[in-house]
Amino acid sequence: MAEELDWVVWNGSLGVSDAVAIGRVEIVDGVRTACLAPPYDVVGPFSLDELETQGRIAFGACLVMSLQRWKEDQVELRLEGRKQRAAFQKMFDFDEDDNQEHRETLELPLEGALEPAEIKSAFRRLAKTAHPDAGGSAEDYRRIAEARDALLAQFEGAS
Numbered sequence: 001m002a003e004e005l006d007w008v009v010w011n012g013s014l015g016v017s018d019a020v021a022i023g024r025v026e027i028v029d030g031v032r033t034a035c036l037a038p039p040y041d042v043v044g045p046f047s048l049d050e051l052e053t054q055g056r057i058a059f060g061a062c063l064v065m066s067l068q069r070w071k072e073d074q075v076e077l078r079l080e081g082r083k084q085r086a087a088f089q090k091m092f093d094f095d096e097d098d099n100q101e102h103r104e105t106l107e108l109p110l111e112g113a114l115e116p117a118e119i120k121s122a123f124r125r126l127a128k129t130a131h132p133d134a135g136g137s138a139e140d141y142r143r144i145a146e147a148r149d150a151l152l153a154q155f156e157g158a159s
Helices: 048-054 068-090 096-107 116-130 138-155
Strands: 008-012 014-018 024-030 031-036 056-059 061-067
Touching: 008 068, 014 068, 031 048, 048 056, 048 061, 061 068, 096 138, 116 138
Parallel strands: none
Antiparallel strands: 008 014, 008 061, 024 031, 056 061
């Protein structure tokens, strides 16, 4: 039973793992749900049956898993978490002058966070007239494509 086993909670985006206990367990319509015990009692409710069967379950940004599953998966999980954190950090490690120039080129707001869809949309809108086949020039098209690629590079590996 879950109450007798050691459990681990892993948050890859923060790179934090900790030993945890199962807290409150409820049975609703024949399905056992649980939350972790304090101080992680915000994690839940999740399917206790699924956790026991699969050895791990995702809840938000966390994974709750058996100690055995953690031992098996931790190297892969830590490497993936490190990649996610590096990608997130990279979003803030850019040359401000280049970023401003790329935003201006794509006629995007000069301040604030950008979403990949917003960058792609601005590129498509400008490409309609910048492309040589649409009456623009190769230089204009190259310039907006470079701006798009530079701004999108901030999001690589952040999924």
